[in-house]
Amino acid sequence: MQSILSLQGISKAYGPIQALKNVSFDVPPGSVFGILGPNGSGKTTLLGTVLDVLKADSGNYNWLDNTPSEKARQQIGSLLETPNFYHYMSAFDNLEISASIKQRGMDDRLRVLQLVNLLERKDSKFQTFSLGMKQRLAIAAALLGNPKVLVLDEPTNGLDPAGIAEIRELIRQLNAGGMTIIMASHLLDEVEKVCTHVAILKKGDLLLSGPVDEVLHNEDQIEVRAADMNLLLQTVKELPGIGNIMQQNNTLQISITDGLTTTKLNEYLFSKGIVASHLSLKKKSLESRFMELTS
Amino acid sequence: MKQLMAIEWLKIKKYRTFWTIMLLFGACVLLWNLGVTTGVLRLGGDGINLLGSSNSFGGIWDTVTYYTSNFVLVPAIFIIIGITNEYQFRTNRQNVIDGWTRLQFFHAKWYMMKSLALTVTLFVAVMGLVIGLITGASFAYIGDNIEKLVYMLILCANYFGFALMISVFVKRSGLAIGILMLYCMIIEMMLHFFFLFKLKLPFLDLLLPLQSSDELLPSSTFNALLKTGKFGYQPPTLTYAIVSCIWICIYYLIARRRLMRSDW
Numbered sequence: 001m002q003s004i005l006s007l008q009g010i011s012k013a014y015g016p017i018q019a020l021k022n023v024s025f026d027v028p029p030g031s032v033f034g035i036l037g038p039n040g041s042g043k044t045t046l047l048g049t050v051l052d053v054l055k056a057d058s059g060n061y062n063w064l065d066n067t068p069s070e071k072a073r074q075q076i077g078s079l080l081e082t083p084n085f086y087h088y089m090s091a092f093d094n095l096e097i098s099a100s101i102k103q104r105g106m107d108d109r110l111r112v113l114q115l116v117n118l119l120e121r122k123d124s125k126f127q128t129f130s131l132g133m134k135q136r137l138a139i140a141a142a143l144l145g146n147p148k149v150l151v152l153d154e155p156t157n158g159l160d161p162a163g164i165a166e167i168r169e170l171i172r173q174l175n176a177g178g179m180t181i182i183m184a185s186h187l188l189d190e191v192e193k194v195c196t197h198v199a200i201l202k203k204g205d206l207l208l209s210g211p212v213d214e215v216l217h218n219e220d221q222i223e224v225r226a227a228d229m230n231l232l233l234q235t236v237k238e239l240p241g242i243g244n245i246m247q248q249n250n251t252l253q254i255s256i257t258d259g260l261t262t263t264k265l266n267e268y269l270f271s272k273g274i275v276a277s278h279l280s281l282k283k284k285s286l287e288s289r290f291m292e293l294t295s
Numbered sequence: 296m297k298q299l300m301a302i303e304w305l306k307i308k309k310y311r312t313f314w315t316i317m318l319l320f321g322a323c324v325l326l327w328n329l330g331v332t333t334g335v336l337r338l339g340g341d342g343i344n345l346l347g348s349s350n351s352f353g354g355i356w357d358t359v360t361y362y363t364s365n366f367v368l369v370p371a372i373f374i375i376i377g378i379t380n381e382y383q384f385r386t387n388r389q390n391v392i393d394g395w396t397r398l399q400f401f402h403a404k405w406y407m408m409k410s411l412a413l414t415v416t417l418f419v420a421v422m423g424l425v426i427g428l429i430t431g432a433s434f435a436y437i438g439d440n441i442e443k444l445v446y447m448l449i450l451c452a453n454y455f456g457f458a459l460m461i462s463v464f465v466k467r468s469g470l471a472i473g474i475l476m477l478y479c480m481i482i483e484m485m486l487h488f489f490f491l492f493k494l495k496l497p498f499l500d501l502l503l504p505l506q507s508s509d510e511l512l513p514s515s516t517f518n519a520l521l522k523t524g525k526f527g528y529q530p531p532t533l534t535y536a537i538v539s540c541i542w543i544c545i546y547y548l549i550a551r552r553r554l555m556r557s558d559w
Contacts, residue, residue: 052396053559054558088310
């Protein structure tokens with residue numbers, strides 16, 4: 001299989017607002033693919049489009065090697081935006097409707113309710129559930145029939161910290177079992193912890209896509225100070241493997257990209273007659289990398 | 296079709312509002328028709344009863360279908376609630392996400408509408424038989440006016456299809472019910488009387504979606520009154536039946552186009 005999902009030039013506008021602009025990328029099989037972006041970047045619109053609840057203005061998409069869209073959706077477990085269930089029906093009965101539409105066996109309902117810790121509430125009406133329980137039920141519905149692909153839009157919304165950890169662990173386990181997971185989130189931490197691939201959206205534009213290590217690679221930074229800051233700056237600029245250099249509060253912040261360590265830098269400065277009065281390694285946060293990309 | 300209807304049934308069977316509305320409808324229709332056909336409910340004096348009473352199947356079918364047609368707005372309201380609920384709780388989206396096509400979702404609702412029309416017609420048929428037994432009508436003449444049951448089915452499908460079409464456009468139950476009531480009880484009624492009494496052209500009722508079906512099951516008292524006036528050409532009942540079916544097809548096409556092309 002070449003790709004689980006392939007998007008080619010998807011564009012979508014809501015009146016004057018261009019929600020998606022010519023977005024193209026492929027989701028490789030077996031990946032946990034994060035769609036990342038700030039609020040209003042077009043993540044949910046993108047998922048809504050590939051799940052056929054929204055109509056793209058142009059472009060097309062293919063699921064599972066050109067499987068017809070509705071057949072593909074029966075093999076995909078999806079949670080889009082909010083949990084959508086019949087409020088007057090129990091969790092168990094709601095899953096019966098989902099299973100019937102997916103053409104899956106009814107006997108799987110107990111398994112998925114067990115997976116999300118809702119078994120004891122299976123006969124409670126959906127309208128009596130808390131937000132976190134509704135979210136769990138939506139995940140249970142998505143897991144019916146052990147689908148090949150799971151599409152999750154902000155899957156940890158409404159969950160408490162323990163619930164968030166459980167869902168992350170569940171995602172890891174499912175992915176380890178071979179399931180491809182496509183997940184939209186604005187939570188960097190979530191993406192960093194579970195995703196193997198990522199696409200970053202900003203105001204409908206696809207900024208980057210690819211493996212997380214490449215797209216959101218963590219650039220380390222070295223902070224250094226010396227008595228003569230001008231000489232320090234000139235000397236550091238001549239050193240190979242140096243990225244951006246910023247001077248803040250009488251300190252140089254040096255982005256390093258090519259195996260440069262504090263030891264090597266110290267030796268180099270010493271050989272040039274500069275004694276560093278302060279030298280420290282700082283990990284650049286994923287958040288600052290994301291802010292760089294999206295701001 | 297069978298699978299779509301089975302899933303719609305799953306949605307309906309545990310919905311208390313559905314049972315409440317249908318029970319209310321059934322009870323009102325049954326009591327009213329029993330009251331009228333047995334002569335318990337009367338309007339008028341000196342031996343004249345404007346509501347009519349029946350002791351033959353010809354009269355029973357005429358009476359029960361006409362009076363039931365005045366109550367069909369009640370199940371039409373359920374059609375609106377059933378469809379707008381899907382929008383309100385976004386379960387229409389979930390059905391598609393789970394693997395239905397948009398057309399399957401639409402057909403599920405359309406079949407549900409047709410099934411309800413058939414159920415109401417069957418209910419009227421059974422009610423007519425029971426009333427026939429009670430009033431001692433001769434079963435030898437059970438076929439007299441029995442085509443009224445087919446008209447009943449067309450009328451129900453027309454009202455319910457109209458309600459379905461409004462629902463997919465308006466998406467909010469209160470507003471959709473308001474529009475249905477306003478159109479049915481005021482706008483169309485005014486146009487009907489304008490065509491009839493001002494223009495004296497009753498055939499223009501064919502242009503009114505719901506009135507074209509109402510003409511299939513007219514009040515026998517009102518019909519008698521009409522015959523005393525001078526009005527223009529009145530088409531035969533078959534014309535009203537055909538035009539009603541055309542209106543139902545128009546609702547189908549408009550609602551389908553809306554659901555296929557819009558965002559959900």
